[in-house]
Amino acid sequence: MSQKMASTPDPHCFANPGVPFNPEWLADIHINRSAVERRTACLVARRSLTNQWQTAWLLKAISCIDLTTLSGQDTPGRVRRLCTRARAPLPEVLQKALAVESLPLTTGAVCVYHQMVETAVRALEGSTIPVAAVSSGFPAGLSPMETRIAEVTASVAAGAREIDIVITRAHVLNGDWESLYREVRAFRTACATAHMKTILSTGELGDLNNVARASMVAMMAGSDFIKTSTGMESTNATLPVSLVMLRAIRDYYMRTGYRVGFKPAGGITTARAALHYMLLVKEELGDAWLTPARFRFGASSLLGDIERQLSQGNALCPYAGAEAGY
Numbered sequence: 001m002s003q004k005m006a007s008t009p010d011p012h013c014f015a016n017p018g019v020p021f022n023p024e025w026l027a028d029i030h031i032n033r034s035a036v037e038r039r040t041a042c043l044v045a046r047r048s049l050t051n052q053w054q055t056a057w058l059l060k061a062i063s064c065i066d067l068t069t070l071s072g073q074d075t076p077g078r079v080r081r082l083c084t085r086a087r088a089p090l091p092e093v094l095q096k097a098l099a100v101e102s103l104p105l106t107t108g109a110v111c112v113y114h115q116m117v118e119t120a121v122r123a124l125e126g127s128t129i130p131v132a133a134v135s136s137g138f139p140a141g142l143s144p145m146e147t148r149i150a151e152v153t154a155s156v157a158a159g160a161r162e163i164d165i166v167i168t169r170a171h172v173l174n175g176d177w178e179s180l181y182r183e184v185r186a187f188r189t190a191c192a193t194a195h196m197k198t199i200l201s202t203g204e205l206g207d208l209n210n211v212a213r214a215s216m217v218a219m220m221a222g223s224d225f226i227k228t229s230t231g232m233e234s235t236n237a238t239l240p241v242s243l244v245m246l247r248a249i250r251d252y253y254m255r256t257g258y259r260v261g262f263k264p265a266g267g268i269t270t271a272r273a274a275l276h277y278m279l280l281v282k283e284e285l286g287d288a289w290l291t292p293a294r295f296r297f298g299a300s301s302l303l304g305d306i307e308r309q310l311s312q313g314n315a316l317c318p319y320a321g322a323e324a325g326y
């Protein structure tokens, strides 16, 4: 793929305006699955991290969490409690013990169904924490297009500053990339100034070539983030899929100069797993991506494990090694 930068966009602008659909950018995508799996297995096996660096990385991980509740049992009370947690993700006493009591720590966002957007926006008033809504017919994306667009528009009107959209998997499975482009482009328009995260549902796309192509089409169509999963598929975020998506992000950056964000989501429940994803992002894209503006975890229970590990000090034994950090 091309290593040439097409343009030099404003580095402070995180939005990706997208580019016209270009099938040539898909033509030379051929993913070697075993090479991808070897690379991620190797990454998991080889790294170590001192306690001090581990703490810093876990605090960074918290700031990158889209604290999520996507349950049929969601109530305004439950969403308000989640928002309280987003404002103060760690107990004061723990922040003090870690000597970071002056750190203004919050999660990256609170992520809810459309129905709960207003409640979350009200509960987060006075903070800078954005509300992310899963709109557009989450999770299967099989409602009529007008309904899906109307839901996105309504979420934005209700105050969601980030919209997580789902795609029609059939477009990918049929290799109908132009239809996928048009669909994502329509959601881009409906999102207006809200940041758009495109959920690919990678566990339902067949193979890694489709993951890479769908990633590229979603970015061409103006996604600000690409996200692995809804959390409802039978296979959600994995490191191999993440590697493929990160390389697509790098490729898109080299072609256009736009830095699209990455959000692994679904089944990320441990601090150890979170560190693996962060390390992969650092190695593939560099520090410029390790910021809430370009990296998020979609997770409902990760924060609890990070808090436990921080309380226990050095519980991630394989990481408590000799290296002075990643």
Ligand SMILES: O=C[C@H](O)COP(=O)(O)O
Residues within 6 Å of the ligand: 068, 070, 111, 229, 230, 231, 232, 265, 266, 267, 268, 298, 299, 300, 301, 302
């Ligand atoms: O986008 C967020 C996911 O739905 C959260 O999934 P999880 O409950 O497995 O953490």
